[in-house]
Amino acid sequence: xxxxxxxxxxxxxxxxxxxxxxxxxxxxxxxxxxxxxxxxxxxxxxxxxxxxxxxxxxxxxxxxxxxxxxxxxxxxxxxxxxxxxxxxxxxxxxxxxxxxxxxxxxxxxxxxxxxxxxxxxxxxxxxxxxxxxxxxxxxxxxxxxxxxxxxxxxxxxxxxxxxxxxxxxxxxxxxxxxxxxxxxxxxxxxxxxxxxxxxxxxxxxxxxxxxxxxxxxxxxxxxxxxxxxxxxxxxxxxxxxxxxxxxxxxxxxxxxxxxxxxxxxxxxxxxxxxxxxxxxxxxxxxxxxxxxxxxxxxxxxxxxxxxxxxxxxxxxxxxxxxxxxxxxxxxxxxxxxxxxxxxxxxxxxxxxxxxxxxxxxxxxxxxxxxxxxxxxxxxxxxxxxxxxxxxxxxxxxxxxxxxxxxxxxxxxxxxxxxxxxxxxxxxxxxxxxxxxxxxxxxxxxxxxxxxxxxxxxxxxxxxxxxxxxxxxxxxxxxxxxxxxxxxxxxxxxxxxxxxxxxxxxxxxxxxxxxxxxxxxxxxxxxxxxxxxxxxxxxxxxxxxxxxxxxxxxxxxxxxxxxxxxxxxxxxxxxxxxxxxxxxxxxxxxxxxxxxxxxxxxxxxxxxxxxxxxxxxxxxxxxxxxxxxxxxxxxxxxxxxxxxxxxxxxxxxxxxxxxxxxxxxxxxxxxxxxxxxxxxxxxxxxxxxxxxxxxxxxxxxxxxxxxxxxxxxxxxxxxxxxxxxxxxxxxxxxxxxxxxxxxxxxxxxxxxxxxxxxxxxxxxxxxxxxxxxxxxxx
Amino acid sequence: xxxxxxxxxxxxxxxxxxxxxxxxxxxxxxxxxxxxxxxxxxxxxxxxxxxxxxxxxxxxxxxxxxxxxxxxxxxxxxxxxxxxxxxxxxxxxxxxxxxxxxxxxxxxxxxxxxxxxxxxxxxxxxxxxxxxxxxxxxxxxxxxxxxxxxxxxxxxxxx
Numbered sequence: 007x008x009x010x011x012x013x014x015x016x017x018x019x020x021x022x023x024x025x026x027x028x029x030x031x032x033x034x035x036x037x038x039x040x041x042x043x044x045x046x047x048x049x050x051x052x053x054x055x056x057x058x059x060x061x062x063x064x065x066x067x068x069x070x071x072x073x074x075x076x077x078x079x080x081x082x083x084x085x086x087x088x089x090x091x092x093x094x095x096x097x098x099x100x101x102x103x104x105x106x107x108x109x110x111x112x113x114x115x116x117x118x119x120x121x122x123x124x125x126x127x128x129x130x131x132x133x134x135x136x137x138x139x140x141x142x143x144x145x146x147x148x149x150x151x152x153x154x155x156x157x158x159x160x161x162x163x164x165x166x167x168x169x170x171x172x173x174x175x176x177x178x179x180x181x182x183x184x185x186x187x188x189x190x191x192x193x194x195x196x197x198x199x200x201x202x203x204x205x206x207x208x209x210x211x212x213x214x215x216x217x218x219x220x221x222x223x224x225x226x227x228x229x230x231x232x233x234x235x236x237x238x239x240x241x242x243x244x245x246x247x248x249x250x251x252x253x254x255x256x257x258x259x260x261x262x263x264x265x266x267x268x269x270x271x272x273x274x275x276x277x278x279x280x281x282x283x284x285x286x287x288x289x290x291x292x293x294x295x296x297x298x299x300x301x302x303x304x305x306x307x308x309x310x311x312x313x314x315x316x317x318x319x320x321x322x323x324x325x326x327x328x329x330x331x332x333x334x335x336x337x338x339x340x341x342x343x344x345x346x347x348x349x350x351x352x353x354x355x356x357x358x359x360x361x362x363x364x365x366x367x368x369x370x371x372x373x374x375x376x377x378x379x380x381x382x383x384x385x386x387x388x389x390x391x392x393x394x395x396x397x398x399x400x401x402x403x404x405x406x407x408x409x410x411x412x413x414x415x416x417x418x419x420x421x422x423x424x425x426x427x428x429x430x431x432x433x434x435x436x437x438x439x440x441x442x443x444x445x446x447x448x449x450x451x452x453x454x455x456x457x458x459x460x461x462x463x464x465x466x467x468x469x470x471x472x473x474x475x476x477x478x479x480x481x482x483x484x485x486x487x488x489x490x491x492x493x494x495x496x497x498x499x500x501x502x503x504x505x506x507x508x509x510x511x512x513x514x515x516x517x518x519x520x521x522x523x524x525x526x527x528x529x530x531x532x533x534x535x536x537x538x539x540x541x542x543x544x545x546x547x548x549x550x551x552x553x554x555x556x557x558x559x560x561x562x563x564x565x566x567x568x569x570x571x572x573x574x575x576x577x578x579x580x581x582x583x584x585x586x587x588x589x590x591x592x593x594x595x596x597x598x599x600x601x602x603x604x605x606x607x608x609x610x611x612x613x614x615x616x617x618x619x620x621x622x623x624x625x626x627x628x629x630x631x632x633x634x635x636x637x638x639x640x641x642x643x644x645x646x647x648x649x650x651x652x653x654x655x656x657x658x659x660x661x662x663x664x665x666x667x668x669x670x671x672x673x674x675x676x677x678x679x680x681x682x683x684x685x686x687x688x689x690x691x692x693x694x695x696x697x698x699x700x701x702x703x704x705x706x707x708x709x710x711x712x713x714x715x716x717x718x719x720x721x722x723x724x725x726x727x728x729x730x731x732x733x734x735x736x737x738x739x740x741x742x743x744x745x746x747x748x749x750x751x752x753x754x755x756x757x758x759x760x761x762x763x764x765x766x767x768x769x770x771x772x773x774x775x776x777x778x779x780x781x782x783x
Numbered sequence: 784x785x786x787x788x789x790x791x792x793x794x795x796x797x798x799x800x801x802x803x804x805x806x807x808x809x810x811x812x813x814x815x816x817x818x819x820x821x822x823x824x825x826x827x828x829x830x831x832x833x834x835x836x837x838x839x840x841x842x843x844x845x846x847x848x849x850x851x852x853x854x855x856x857x858x859x860x861x862x863x864x865x866x867x868x869x870x871x872x873x874x875x876x877x878x879x880x881x882x883x884x885x886x887x888x889x890x891x892x893x894x895x896x897x898x899x900x901x902x903x904x905x906x907x908x909x910x911x912x913x914x915x916x917x918x919x920x921x922x923x924x925x926x927x928x929x930x931x932x933x934x935x936x937x938x939x940x941x942x
Binding site for chain 2: 768770780781782
């Protein structure tokens with residue numbers, strides 16, 4: 007009787023344990039990290055009684071968790087990946103929101119607004135309100151640049167704050183795992199059992215830790231787990247180390263293990279996402295913004311720097327950008343333009359400087375050749391200084407300033423010289439001859455030019471050595487030598503440069519004026535011919551009109567193709583040659599031509615000639631400079647001369663302060679003519695022109711920047727979806743292994759309950775029947 | 784002793800032996816039930832309960848046959864049927880009642896066994912049922928403490 011009671015009690019306890027386990031499962035069905043448990047049962051050890059081995063019923067051996075450690079490890083790794091993408095995505099979306107695209111307050115919309123205001127101004131370039139409108143639009147644009155770049159910086163700083171908060175959480179979780187390690191080791195050592203719920207809690211802590219940073223977990227023989235981050239121990243069996251967040255040189259997040267020198271390379275978790283954001287994404291966006299701002303400054307300044315302000319020119323200009331003495335010798339003048347620390351690159355090209363005499367209206371143009379690898383700051387300043395009426399200097403702050411003499415203005419536009427033959431070398435009233443050779447002239451040794459003037463016969467000796475390019479003097483340089491000769495002056499003669507050729511003429515005009523070139527070794531290199539040259543009473547006057555619309559800067563030289571009288575001599579023509587000597591147009595100025603009538607030459611430029619004799623034999627010629635771009639070297643942009651904007655990145659971009667104070671300085675005109683908005687049109691065309699070295703327009707650059715952000719986000723979203731799907735799949739697998747299906751558990755219990763109810767009724771019947779039988783016995 | 788008594792006793796012994804077999808089967812079923820509760824095995828318990836139900840289905844016919852056999856013996860012996868027990872028949876039958884006496888003893892043993900096992904299983908079932916009820920009450924019970932096993936309330940859909 008005692009044995010059967012014991013068996014019954016044991017059975018009852020075992021069944022109760024099984025039901026308790028079911029109840030525990032059901033009660034924890036929604037507990038995060040809970041693993042389903044089940045009771046392992048076996049038959050109890052039999053008893054040896056009176057020589058018989060008697061069964062001793064059932065016994066519960068252990069309650070075990072349904073877990074798959076390999077699956078759990080994959081869930082941990084996948085959790086890290088997913089949270090890295092999640093954290094990254096959250097931050098990136100904040101940046102995307104900053105751009106506010108598409109929208110009128112985005113940079114794209116504001117740049118459109120600026121171009122729109124430039125377009126309005128181009129309709130009436132002198133309009134003061136429209137000029138203020140341009141300044142206002144530009145202000146709006148630069149403010150938005152400052153705002154976005156400031157916000158991006160702030161987001162980067164915020165990501166560090168978040169990283170620090172996460173690191174604190176990592177510390178708490180690491181401490182928790184250490185604590186659980188201790189409890190698990192103790193429980194399992196004392197009870198020789200598995201600490202199911204403690205292990206569940208530890209696994210949950212590990213999974214939470216993996217959300218923050220990717221980890222490697224392994225369990226030691228005692229049941230404690232060791233957690234490593236980037237190969238370094240974060241959690242040991244009895245202690246843990248802390249992570250530290252530092253700020254890198256570019257504001258990026260640097261993660262270190264407490265007491266460890268080398269940064270941690272986080273491959274997963276929110277920390278990895280924040281690091282990737284602060285390090286790569288922010289850098290790319292900031293770099294893109296800087297590049298975009300820089301391109302806007304470059305392109306608009308290119309157009310504006312060669313424009314002419316409302317006053318028709320400058321009396322004084324001071325460069326915005328300071329030169330730097332990068333070779334450190336205390337002298338900035340000897341530094342090449344390439345190496346002088348300017349924010350924009352100086353290229354090989356040419357700069358046209360125009361001076362206007364306020365009294366006479368005379369326009370003089372000086373072409374300065376720029377080679378950043380050969381031209382020094384001092385040489386450039388000297389070139390400017392050599393221009394009549396201008397003086398240039400580098401001030402104490404390293405800025406170039408250009409000042410004009412009183413009554414003189416200057417600019418770098420593309421005006422058309424209305425009277426290109428001021429010197430009268432094309433059928434002018436002076437006695438004159440022009441050499442056929444083009445500069446630079448080839449002079450290997452000292453040469454001599456023999457002439458006879460009204461006063462005396464004389465020779466001029468020319469030494470080719472002292473010129474800038476020894477042995478290869480220019481027409482200007484030879485003219486300088488001749489004009490410095492006392493005999494030339496005494497005989498009333500002068501030399502001028504005409505389109506790269508040398509012309510010699512009398513100072514006085516009229517038919518009574520004459521001189522002779524009698525010979526000398528200089529004739530051949532200069533292309534001069536010996537002969538007697540006589541002036542005329544009625545000189546040809548040349549007038550040029552229109553606006554040059556060509557794509558490249560040109561030097562046109564006009565030469566008669568024969569001797570004759572304008573408008574009279576049958577078949578008299580004028581050839582127009584470019585700088586290379588190629589004929590680009592032939593003008594019929596002989597019989598039938600009405601003197602003074604405009605003849606279209608090319609690219610919007612017309613010329614007219616008054617009556618007079620022209621002579622190919624005397625080498626009559628004049629030249630005119632056709633300027634398409636006043637500065638192909640970008641030296642004005644680099645120095646910040648006549649800038650529209652200043653700065654060279656998103657943080658420093660701004661409207662030039664002088665221009666904001668005085669919108670009259672807005673250089674709307676390309677020529678200086680009233681009503682001309684050529685520079686504005688150049689600025690507007692910058693919208694659709696390819697940005698230098700970028701191979702894209704401003705709009706495309708911005709599209710690439712914003713699109714890049716969107717693409718990054720899109721890619722991350724896609725990756726997140728994939729990672730999320732994989733994690734979901736792993737979680738489902740884990741749920742199958744470890745999860746609690748409440749329905750199943752409840753159905754099982756209800757089945758028990760219902761079966762017990764039925765059984766109880768039947769047992770009652772059995773009892774009644776049995777009582778009847780016993781009563782009969 | 785008449786031939787009638789002989790026939791009546793044979794019928795009664797056959798009836799008792801049928802009861803013995805039935806009790807033996809019931810005892811075996813109860814044993815399976817008890818085992819399935821101990822293990823626990825819901826399926827086995829359900830099967831055993833179904834077998835018990837089937838076994839109990841044959842009880843009325845068996846009782847009727849036993850009653851008829853006892854009435855027959857009582858009629859031959861001239862005693863009222865309600866006052867007839869197997870013990871009194873054995874006493875009155877004398878030597879001819881030896882087989883019945885042995886069967887009566889076996890029936891008592893099996894009846895006692897069924898009684899013991901029945902009580903044991905009933906106790907187990909009652910306890911398990913209570914545990915299951917408690918758990919269901921905890922898991923599915925409503926905040927107002929209403930028993931989850933109580934039926935639902937009728938509502939007047941016309942209102």
